[in-house]
Amino acid sequence: MDKVRWGIIGCGNVTEVKSGPALQKAEGSELVAVMRRNGALAADYAQRHGVAKWYDDAAALVHDPDVNAVYVATPPGSHHEYSLLALQAGKPVYVEKPMARNHAECQDMIAASEAAGVPLFVAYYRRGLPKFVEIKRLLDSGVIGDVRFVHSTYLQTLRTYEEGTEPWRIQPELSGGGLFVDLASHTLDILDYLLGPIGEVKGFASNQSGGLKQVEDIVTTSYAFESGVMGTGVWSFSSYTHQDVNEIVGSRGKLSFSTFSGDLRIELADGSVEERNIPNPAHVQQPLIQTVVDELRGIGRSPSTGRSAARTNRVMDELLRDFYRAR
Missing domain, CATH: 3.40.50.720 (NAD(P)-binding Rossmann-like Domain)
Structure with missing residues (x-):
């Protein structure tokens, strides 16, 4: 056209x-x-x-x-x-x-x-933002060597709502789950973009706080990328503070970055450290x-297709299946 x-x-x-x-x-x-x-x-x-x-x-x-x-x-x-x-x-x-x-x-x-x-x-x-395009370039260039594993931590304090005022994000019939589905999907998808598809997935989901309408408020996981890279993650929505960090560790260094802000830290085996902040465009x-x-x-060609996005839904289904099956 x-x-x-x-x-x-x-x-x-x-x-x-x-x-x-x-x-x-x-x-x-x-x-x-x-x-x-x-x-x-x-x-x-x-x-x-x-x-x-x-x-x-x-x-x-x-x-x-x-x-x-x-x-x-x-x-x-x-x-x-x-x-x-x-x-x-x-x-x-x-x-x-x-x-x-x-x-x-x-x-x-x-x-x-x-x-x-x-x-x-x-x-x-x-997948189109300058920060993540740069992270992919760094990984593909081998700056941290062969990638060994990735760990993601996302913490958020508990939000409470009056009965009947809950946002769609914590109504499973509208969202597919709780805040994990809304927020962790960004992280799982960008890791798919950076490191390739995730293969086997194991994990646990629970509601520890008794809030959030009994949707999951904590999810932990261990998984393996099809490439052989290993991964772990925890998403807690009833914690004491806010934290958002992903660490990709390689044979010669580490990349640390958040999912939701512009920070990027590069640490190499020679002791050098570089910190950057790559801002988002006005219309992200x-x-x-x-x-x-x-x-x-x-x-x-666009890097975000139905097939790539469906892989993230598959991973989330695996992690949430037992939690919702029990309800």
């Missing part, structure tokens, strides 16, 4: 700065329509962002002839439904992360994409969206 003309299904908070303006600013891209079930909110978004059309019905947006690609930006509970709607109409889809509530839904979406002959992309936008999804637009225009 000469130009990608996007329609957004679900123009909520994530689209205000992170992604909506990026669809307008990417080269070869424009945002032509938005949809929200509340038509007044859709109209307000369209007016504020200079979008020509708005809808309160997803099918109407999908079948608009001016729309030739669809961005599904709803909570995960409707990713499957809306992605299938667009894919079966022959329109490429860019869907928010996590890709769906579970791996089975991901597989349905991939099958629909392949049956229709149109691509499916997922908004794991860290724009670099990845540009790769999606380029691929749709036939001039490149």
Whole structure:
């Protein structure tokens, strides 16, 4: 296609700065329509962002002839439904992360994409951010030697909510789980990008605090990448403090970095240490969206596809299966 003309299904908070303006600013891209079930909110978004059309019905947006690609930006509970709607109409889809509530839904979406002959992309936008592109370059250059293992630690203090006010992120029927699914998916996906697919996975999930509506508030894991690199991780959402660090250890050094901020530390066996801060662009999804637009225009490939994103859902399913089976 000469130009990608996007329609957004679900123009909520994530689209205000992170992604909506990026669809307008990417080269070869424009945002032509938005949809929200509340038509007044859709109209307000369209007016504020200079979008020509708005809808309160997803099918109407999908079948608009001016729309030739669809961005599904709803909570995960409707990713499957809306992605299938667009894919079966022959329109490429860019869907928010996590890709769906579970791996089975991901597989349905991939099958629909392949049956229709149109691509499916997922908004794991860290794959396009300068910091993670630089980390991948460092790893590929061998600066820390052969990678041996990775460890991830994510800690967060407990958040409490009044009954009936819980956000969708801790409602499994909408999100697929608790905060682990929303936040750890970013880490698991970027490690897939940096080190390749994860193979065997073992771990435990529990609710230690009694809060968060009995969704998981701690997950621990040990896993092996298909390459032979080993990994461990812990995500605790009822801890005493906040911490976010990933350590990739090699035969000649270590890379330390957070998932959610710009810091990067390089430590080498010769004793040298380098610390960097690589800031995000104003619209964090724009670099990845540009790769999606380029691929749709036939001039490149995006690093975040339905197949790569489904691997992260598979890992999370393995870690959460016993926890939810017991409920």
